[in-house]
Amino acid sequence: MHMQLDHQLTKPPTAGPVRRLGTAVRVYTGVSPALIAVGLAFLYPTALLVWLSFTDPQPGLGNYTALFSDSLAMTVIARTLRMAGTVTIVTALLAYAYAYVMTAVGTRMRAVMLVLVLMPFWTSLMARTFAWVVLLQERGPIDDLFSLTPIGSVELLGTTTGVTIAMTQVMMPFFVLPLFASLRGIDRRLIDAALGMGARPIVAFFKVYLPLSLPGILAGAAMVFTLSLGFYVTPELLGTPRESMVARLMASKVDPLLQFGAAGALAVVVLLITLALLGVILAVLKVRGGVETTGGSK
Amino acid sequence: MNRTTSVSWPLRILCFLIALWLVGPMFIVIPLSFTGQASFTFPPQSWSLDYYRNFFTDPAWTDALWTSVRLGVAVTIAATIIGTAAAIALVRGRMRGKTVVTGALMAPMLLPQIIVALAIYIAFLRLGLVGTYTGFFLAHTALAIPFVLVPVMASLRTLDPDVEHAAAGLGASPASVLWHITARLAAPGILSGAVFAFATSFDEVVISIYLQSPLLRTLPVQMYTSVTTNTDPTIAAASAIILTVTTLLILVPQLVSGRVVKD
Structure with missing residues (x-):
């Protein structure tokens, strides 16, 4: 701006x-x-x-009242929100470690790390999803690996866990990039000051570094959560119809059911959830922006 | 802050594992593409080039590849020209409602893909565009425009407008300034916009699933259909080829120029 x-x-x-x-x-x-x-x-x-x-099929709020009284639809929406939340949290933890190290290493290493995190971004989604199908399948490499351990055979293809593992990988660049931009702008002397004044490293991290990185965390989280809500291909190929997500429900209303109005109502609800979430995040950033001037990316 | 700080070993190992998990899994398709069996069994028990041969001879795959390439090129040309024109107007021009227009043009990138796909499907059913090349072209172009807009606007903003003013002051016509100065100086942004536009079209799955017809299918749709209906390893050959080509396209320019990624 x-x-x-x-x-x-x-x-x-x-x-x-x-x-x-x-x-x-x-x-x-x-x-x-x-x-x-x-x-x-x-x-x-x-x-x-x-x-x-x-x-469609008739004027009024019929599609919305039908949607909110449909317990299956509510279950699916809740499950999708839970899955998107899990993906966001797991991505956040991994991305934080990764983006932090990116700010701490030398220029060459940072460039390599940037290329690596962008690789999934550049390569075909279908090719990557197919690779996960092969990896997660029954008697596939991951299953075989676990069979050698006391844990035994693991069933991952056709489970929400499998979808979460693959989706987290797909989402990493969307979290790492804004977070790295935010972490890079943090003045390390503030940490040094906290340590110099006797704060334990863990305290310095939670009291100084983490709050300063909040804008990056929120930007990444908003991006990943929104994208996860509407993700279609990965859950469709790696998940199971028994635990379907909102994208599948919406798609089935259109084809084969041809209930365009019902699909529209579902889309509006998902959009409102997304907008509400973005509104909360913007409000948080605005409140913090008023208090602090050092935070954020430069 | 370019100071190198020490990173503890556990954190280094964690990052190494994350990097491995980011890049490693997709390369499993390469050994699988040389399998001799009609299944996704990994590691393969026997080896062959059958599935590469199939990829380049079976009309279902060759038609899909050809459609994707043709569509990708057309979309790249259209989206780059249209997107660059819009970027120049939005950055250089003064107009009311600039924010609204920018927001409207960026929206395809921000909304959940499935909603965009279903909306396009329903609207294109009414317009008679489902299953047509025009339908694919329109949808992919709209989707690719934001990916051109972002880098071109970014490079125009770093460009000193005084250079344009100087050229105009020396008597260059507006069209000549636009072509000889603005477009030339924004070329890196335009080029990366074009690459993104092609990648967007070539990789798009969800919208294309809804716009396809049995006669008109893009490569990602063919891959999707294949993996949902059977265990034909031709998809492994397709994935391996796409992976190799994109990896080379990304890595080679960097190795050749010896340039490190700008941070």
């Missing part, structure tokens, strides 16, 4: 309303092809889905 401001400050003022109108027309010419494409293939479809949730 401040980049935009800087730019506007350096730009000489445009003179006269006529010239301003001319600029505006050219600006809209630049944006309109993008707006037409996104409008046709995204804004119109999304608006239509929301509209159908109030009108």
Whole structure:
């Protein structure tokens, strides 16, 4: 945001309303092809889905009352929220360790770590998901490995645990990147000061470092939680129909049931949950931003 | 802060394990792609090139690959041009509702994929676009635009507008400034936008599952269909090829230029 401001400050003022109108027309010419494409293939479809949730099969709130009295749908939503929460927490812990080490190592090592965490980001989702199918399958490498230990055979393909393991891997870059940006901005002298004044390392971490990294944690968590809620391919291929997620429920309302309104209502509820979550996170960041000036990424 | 601090050994080991878990699993598809059996048994009991041969001869796979490549190229060209034009207008121009327009253009990236996919499916059913190349092209282009917008806007913002003003002051026409100065200086951003656009289209699964027809399928859809219906290891060959190509595309430019990733 401040980049935009800087730019506007350096730009000489445009003179006269006529010239301003001319600029505006050219600006809209630049944006309109993008707006037409996104409008046709995204804004119109999304608006239509929301509209159908109030009108299909008949006008009113029927789809919403039906949804909230459908105990199966409620179970599925709760399960999806739980799964997204688990994925977010596990990703957060692993990403924290990883991003912290990234700030502490030398430039070369950091570059290698960045490439490694971005690898899953760049490689085909289908190829990666297929690799997990092979790894997690019955009598697959992981099962074999555990069979050698006292734990014995583990059943992972077709379980929520299997989905969680694979999804955490998919989500790592989305957590590591914002968190690394935030951790990099933390002034280490603050830790040194805390240690110098006699704080134990663990106390210095929890009282100084962790609070300063909160913006990064929240940004990463918001991203991962939102993405997990709407994830379709990984749960579909690695999970089980018995423990389906909200994406599957929504998809089944459209095809084969053709209940577009019901699918729309479900989508609206998921979106509202996402927006509420983002609202809470923004509010937290705003409150903290008012108190502290040192936190956040520079 | 570029100071190197000591990292304790347990933490180092943990990070090594995380890195292994991030990158390791996907490479299992490479040995599997050389299997001689019609199953996903790992490690394979016998070896062959059968599934590579199948990938390059079976029309179900070759058609899907060809569709994906063709679509990816078309989407890259369209999204790069449209996205760059929008980025220039949004960064350089002054207009009302800039934030709203930017938000609208970024939205496809932020909403849950399944919602976008179902919405597009329902809308495209009405427009008669399901199962058509135009439908795929439109949906993928809209999805790819934010991925062009972000890097191009970022590189335009770091670009000194005085250079453009100087060129204009020396008598260059607006079109000539745009082409000779703005586009040239923003080239790195435009290039990475184009790469992202291709990757977005080439990798997209969920929307494509809903837009497919038996005659028109992208490679990820073919892979999805294959893994849900049978245990044909051709998908391992497909995955191995995609992995190798993308890994080379990412690593080779860095090794050749000897440049370390900018942090």
